[in-house]
Amino acid sequence: MVPKNLQDASFTQSPDTAQTLMALMHAQSEVARLSEREQLFSSLLVSVNAVLWAFNWETRQVLYVSPAYERIFGRSAGSLLSDYNEWRDSIYPDDLDYAERSLAEVLVKGAVEDREYRIIAADGQVRWLSDKCFINRQAEPGQPVIIVGIAEDITEKKRMEAELQRLATTDVLTQSSNRRHFFECAQREFAQARKQGAPMAFLLLDIDDFKGVNDTYGHQAGDNVLQRIAESGRAALRRGDVFGRIGGEEFAAVFPGCAPDMAMQVAERLQWQIQQLSFSHDDQTFGITVSQGLTSLTPEDDSLDSVFARADAAMYEAKRQGKNRIISG
CATH class of the missing domain: 3.30.70.270 (Reverse transcriptase/Diguanylate cyclase domain)
Incomplete structure (x- = not known):
């Protein structure tokens, strides 16, 4: 039986047992470090005011969306993960064609970094997004095309730009x-x-x-x-x-x-x-x-x-x- 605290083991150990205990101690330490990293990563995702997302192009399925989605869109992340149209249907009607065409361009260009379009949040407010997207280059040949991206709320920036334009003209x-x-x-x-x-x-x-x-x-x-x-x-x-x-x-x-x-x-x-x-x-x-x-x-x-x-x-x-x-x- 292995002691509860591996570092307090005081009984006679064979070389094989010692190596096993050292390996278990190392694994325990790695698990702790990974847990800390995961908690840190989760905290960062919660604090970032931008939506990180991953999308399977063939199946039209959102594979991942960060917590900021619910803050910016005012909609359930679970609903989006089960139905991509949750995102599509929130796009401002006049901008829908552009948003879809510019997303498809990533298949040719590999990255599209100048997408800006409006959405209608659940509370009826119109918000501007700057939505950059990239093809996941780490995928093996023959694997599904995964598009990853980051959508930032630039509503305030657009408001300030409009005000500066008004003042200038x-x-x-x-x-x-x-x-x-x-x-x-x-x-x-x-x-x-x-x-x-x-x-x-x-x-x-x-x-x-x-x-x-x-x-x-x-x-x-x-x-x-x-x-x-x-x-x-x-x-x-x-x-x-x-x-x-x-x-x-x-x-x-x-x-x-x-x-x-x-x-x-x-x-x-x-x-x-x-x-x-x-x-x-x-x-x-x-x-x-x-x-x-x-x-x-x-x-x-x-x-x-x-x-x-x-x-x-x-x-x-x-x-x-x-x-x-x-x-x-």
Whole structure:
């Protein structure tokens, strides 16, 4: 009989018995070390905020998923292990085709490290995942293709990227496109219209006597005027039109696919809405007017600059003719 504590053995031992006891002691030590490693590994898996997974390509079976799956997806890991569609069905519908195609690319490339798609968690929240995947290269020839991967929740990163993009492209005061972003969009619409032979209109709008508003009622009142003009622009323009503040009291708009007569109708609607605006300051009420210059793309226009120059000239002509009007040039 072997003593309970192998190290306390005190009876006479044959060489074979001693070797056996030493082997058992070594095995006992190895088991302890392996147990410690397993506990450490399990602790690490619990603390990592990313989903580690393994997938059998032929059988479409999830072989392993780490504890973070339940935290990020809000779904049962057991259900996923029994049915791969638990993962597939959680993918945001618009991203499903891409997620499946990019997963299949790993069979050709061996690794796909730039997959980003959205999921709908069990609580209804939309989350972004960065899901890297690799073929298990240790598999023997003829063995099943096992894909392993790590899916990280990058929702907060995406939110911050969107906010930085908004700040870079938006006029802080009016929440419309800033000058740089407006002209980037306008240039893109111009190139598209030229390529497709489609109509496009360009509008410039300048607030009449805006300096007088600031001088008489103060800059806060002037800021309010700019904000209300921007609101009117967003309300009057069509879906897909581009609108932005390109100067102190100057705004611009691009109407893709818009014929001249339709563009004039949009400009007139905007003019009317601005004429209805009413502002108050220290028990005084005042209104504002704007001058607009409108033009449309012609076959001779080889750059956006020529379209802009024509709209600019038309706007200043509206000023010369008494303001509060639209001139088409």
